[in-house]
Amino acid sequence: MDFNRSDALAAYRVQAKAWGAEHLRPEWIEHERETGTHHNAELHRLLAEQGFLAAGWPKEIGGSDVPPELAAAVTEEIQDFGLRMDGWITTWMVLHTIDQVGTPELKRHIIPRGLAGEAVIVLGYTEPSCGSDLAAVRSRAVRNGDEWVIDGAKMFTSTAHEGTHVFLLARTDPQAPKHRGLTxxxxxxxxxxxxxQPIYTLGGQRTNATFYNQVRIPDALRVGEIDAGWSVMRVALTFERSIGEGGFGPTFVSALRDWFASGPEERVARGRSSYVRRFLARTAIDDEVSRLMTLRVESILSHGGLPGVESSMLKLFRTETMQRQHGGLLDLLGAEAVIEGGRGPLNGDIDYAFRNSVLGTIAGGTSEILREVIAERRLGLPRTRPAK
Structure with missing residues (x-):
């Protein structure tokens, strides 16, 4: 692997910044914080209309002429501005999963709609009684001719109040072993x-509890083979855990370094202390490791592979690191770190970022589950509990 730093998006950053200056609006950030909704419908429509959502996809299924690198640079600009794009992230993951395992009919039905911004797909995995143990789901889907009848409940269905579809895991054979009989x-x-029904998290995000009572859908909306849902889930989770933050734009370290270097003498002096310098060095090292792990996952995906273990390693390292970084910063800055509204360090986002980083080690697979995946599939260690 070539470890030389090569910024593939460099040629597009100026264009992306100009786009951001023209289109991104501060009131969108305020609305996101007030409502807890990490999806902006107006921004989503704009990205779809200008072809950014469809960048890199084949023309025959709705792809656009926008270079994928420009779309990636625009996405980074949106994130640096302070906006979340959770609705598109989950849609992107499900579209890629359907592209891998869906029927031709389902691909023609949903992928062009997703790329056009017409379909926003959310995730319906977790349930009140199973947490991260997705194989223990109790929601039922019963075949009735050419239809399925679904009953059950899901927790943490984020963006469901803004979405058009939910990618739902249900038990279709209650007599099958735990990891089978799922669709x-x-x-x-x-x-x-x-x-x-809304639920608000520690980080202020609105997520949802969703309830399904005799919901009827056609068999054409089934994703993958009947009772083979666990295999489909592994594909979907690979894409979910493959999302990294290893770009070349402004980093947490550079923003913090610039903040210490500016302002009153006392702040500048504190930034030169051995404690702060060690904290910045450790953070920079962690960020570089995360960037390299992201490149590894992207390389596997670009060659048609599915980086199951590698994406779990990336997700575990990235989320644990982010929680440690923001927690360390709270300790470092003390009361200053909880000042909000743009008046505190780093625009007053430290406390908000820390609370969200706690959720990062839960969503998409808890750190405990990811450690089990790595131990079993990469290190070859035995399971710590009997297989069912």
Whole structure:
């Protein structure tokens, strides 16, 4: 592997910054913080209209002429501005999963709609009684002719109140062993029998509890083979855990270094202390490791592979590191770190970022589950509990 730093997006950053200056609006950040909704419908439509969502996809299924590198640079600009794009992230993951395992009919039905911004797909995995143990789901899907009837409940269905479909895991054979008898479906959220109730997290995000009562959908919205949902889940989780933050834009370290270097003498002196210098050095090393792990995952994906273990390693390292970094910064800055509203260090985002970093070690697979995946599939260690 070539470890030389090569910024593939460098030629597009000026264009992306100009786009951001023209289109991104500060009130969108305020609205996101007030509502807890990490999806902006107006921004999503804009990205779709200008072809950014469809960048890199084949023309025959709705792809655009926008260079993928420009789309990536624009996405980084949006993130640096302070906006989240959770609705697109989950849609992107499910579209790629459907592209891998869906029927030709389902691909023609949903992928062009997703790339056009018309379909926003959310995730329906976790349930009140199973947490991260997705194989223990109790939601049922029963075959009735050419339809399925779904009953059950899901927790933490983020963006469901803004979405059009939920990618839902249900048990289709209650007699099968735990990891079998599961099937995935693409369920329209406007179907009769669905109820969406808000839940607010430690980080202020609105997620949802969703309830399904005799919800009927056609078999054409099944994703993958019947009772083979666990295999489909592994594909979906690979894409979910492959999302990295290893770019070349402004980093947490550079922003913090610039903040210490500016302002009153006391702050500048504190920034030169051995404690702060060690903290910055450790953070820079962690960021570089995360960047390299991201490149490794991207390389496997670009060659048609599915980086199951590698994406779990990336997700575990990145989220644990982010929590440690923001927690360390709270200790370092003390009371200053909890000042919000743009008046504190780093625009007053430290406390907000720390609270969200706690959730990062849970969503998409807890750190404990990821350690088990790495131990079993990469290190070859035995399972710590009996297989069911």
């Amino acid at each position: 995935l479906f693409l369920v329209p959220l406007d179907a009769e029998g669905i109820d969406i």
